[in-house]
Amino acid sequence: MKLSEIKTILPQLDTVAFQLENGNFVPEHFHVTEVGIIDKRFIDCGGTVRHEQNVNFQLWDANDFDHRLKPWKLLNIIKLSEEKLDIGDFEIEVEYQGTTIGKYDLDFNGTNFILKNKATACLAQDACGVPTSKQKLALSDIGTNSCAPGGGCC
Template identity: 35%
Template sequence: MTITDFLSQLRSHADKPVRFLLPDGGLIPAHFHITEVGHVLKRFIDCGGTRRTLETCLLQTWVHDDLDHRLMADKLAMIFDKAGDVLPHHDLPVEIEYEDGVVAQFPVESAEIIDGMLVFRCGWKHTDCLARGICLPGECCTTPEPAAKAVPATCCTPGSKCC
């Protein structure tokens, strides 16, 4: 879900409390706070030598001992409004950061009204090899991305050290 979609949901259901449903079926506790609205820009090079970027809007949640706290949709929309130029555009995907033993990030996938609350469903993030044609046996002969180096014909032979 992009920032545009996220804000549309918030503004369409301004009077509703906001909840986040985690991919395992659990909910972030109802008394969470949003402590950061951030623009995260990750620049990296994959194992095949291709330079890449990944951008997201990351909302950091924090759970404190103020059990009566509830974040309403209109208040979260106002927090976004204060973010201003921190967010370069509203086509960024929205992710939630939540700590429950470990800090994890979850992409926001959809929204629905459940029991009078605006519930955002979160999904899992996964790791992946972005240069499979170079690194994985049997996938050597796939066409590399235009920015990638040419793949040697022997890259997937035993002992070739393709990675």
């Protein structure tokens, strides 16, 4: 989800709720402790120089059980960060601590913001020798004449 998308969604909400893909919710008394920009420059395993920019939200589960972040408050935090940090309309990455700090992509299901699990990948599969996936076939598609008695395979 891009920053412009969350800015369009927030004014339509009464509450802000973040839900993990496993169905668990971030406690409703969470705080957004950071809104920032992540500027990542790197070289992939194939030698290509790459540059990524993401907006970063950090969620924190405090012991402040009376705290409830309202949509308008989060929108004001976003607008202030855009002004002060010159943040563009980039994809949002959310940091949230479970057993360690996790990084998530952000989606919206019509009611809640969904923290989508991220996965690593090779960005240069053609250059670093990663084999292509084997085609999966159903055994029923192989045929009946292979290695059957009298089929001539042995």
